[in-house]
Amino acid sequence: MKNSELIVTVQEKFLQEFDQKGLMVFSPGRINLIGEHTDYNNGFVFPAAIDKGIALAIEKSEQPHSRILSLDMEDEMLMDMDNFAQGESLSWKSYIKGVVAEITKMGHTIPAFNCVFKGNIPVGAGLSSSAALENSLGFALNELYDLDLNKEQLIRISQRAEHNYVGVQCGIMDQFASMFGKKDHALFLDCKTLESLEVPIPLVDYEIVLVNSNVKHDLAESAYNDRFQSCQEICVKLGKESLREATLVDLEQIKPQVAYQDYVKGLFVLQENERVLNFKSALENNDLDRVGELLYESHEGLSNLYEVSCEELDFLVDLAKQKPYVLGSRMMGGGFGGCTINIVRKSECDEFEYAFAKAFKTKYHKDCSIYKVALSEGTRVIA
Incomplete structure (x- = not known):
């Protein structure tokens, strides 16, 4: 599915379910040109954001619970905003709960919201659909509730969600590339300092x-x-x-x-x-x-x-x-x-x-x- 079709699908579903137009965010997946398994060792990596990702619509809700719809999974979740306990098994819901929980740990209050998302990242391809989902929600909540979090704080939130709610001790590369990507460039990233350099990729032929x-x-x-x-x-x-x-x-x-x-x-x-x-x-x-x-x-x-x-x-x-x-x-x-x-x-x-x-x-x-x-x-x- 092309990005334009993906975005329209999410917009239309959000309007159908909630009778309003939501704030729309797009968060890309990533490739890594080289530098595998070095990120959680504070090493060097060379990732880039790609033209496939997750489109997410979000808006404030007057209801006591947040309602989140995953169009890919054909599933939804009602989330108690005072209880982010893990369910019995891991699923897409763990990533959602993890991001919201990590934001609240920083002292921010997140009222109930409505959300619809869908992706065109091939499942199981190693293109970091999880980081795209985490980033899309954290970025959207930051915009929606004026939390004044910067992008570095947002990627750390995404990483902690992965550690604490999914149980994967990932490095920071996936979240960083998805958040900071630049068209026609890759990112030479030092995972220890988070210093990065946008490097043009001269693959003309x-x-x-x-x-x-x-x-x-x-x-x-x-x-x-x-x-x-x-x-x-x-x-x-x-x-x-x-x-x-x-x-x-x-x-x-x-x-x-x-x-x-x-x-x-x-x-x-x-x-x-x-x-x-x-x-x-x-x-x-x-x-x-x-x-x-x-x-x-x-x-x-x-x-x-x-x-x-x-x-x-x-x-x-x-x-x-x-x-x-x-x-x-x-x-x-x-x-x-x-x-x-x-x-x-x-x-x-x-x-x-x-x-x-x-x-x-x-x-x-x-x-x-x-x-x-x-x-x-x-x-x-x-x-």
Whole structure:
């Protein structure tokens, strides 16, 4: 669904349900060019907002409860504004409750509101629909109730909602990219200081193409937290606040003292941080061949050291290596399914789509999904 259709759908549903026109906010999903699993280690990342996201309509309510409708889930929630207790299981409602609860913890009162939202971010693709949802609601409540929160405070609210209500110890990258994205640019982000640099992406003859494996293996969320814990174990041994303060020499010195699986996780993070810095330099020098090499190197580390890839993602990256019109490819996101990100020569995009769809279907007897993305503006009011 195009963004224009998405927005109209949400507007019309809000008018139908509440007989008024709501404040409209759009919050994008994100891709990450390089720098995977470095964000929760205070490292460097290179994300960008994309032209797919969540449209949300909101307005104040005279009722005692907030009423929130998820058009994608065909579900709704009545929320007691004095009780944000978790339900029995995680769902989209956990993200909503988490954002409102974290705002109230800061001393703000949030009266009841009505809300409708819908997204066009492919589910399970690793494009951070959760961050888009969190940001859209936090941003909308800030506008609606004049809370005077800045964007950095809003992304911290979104992150804490993820930690405290969803149980995922995520870094700040997803929320930051969704909130601060700029059209035709990526963000070189230091996750320790939140200093960022808007970097133009000079892909004149190339497109960013995502291949969604449509696979999500069961251990995805638990494995994410396991890897977070591995990195923490190394930091404890090193006496460091995070892996950002560690060097390869430091890591080698404690190698006999830590489990091998923890050691290789730390090794990957330190190497990936270096790749992000090299990626930035390659872009600044318009060295697209080096850009592609770094993407392949990143995937190699994600697969063999951090062990968050899977057979389907490795197959897609190996296939990309065989195609001279693909500059570079790697898995993107938390892992164990989701997407690969590919930089593909524009003139060969149709051939890419045909070849990859056919090969994946032949190998796994199911379809992958393929779509181009453009780099977009961040969270914003649209009407």
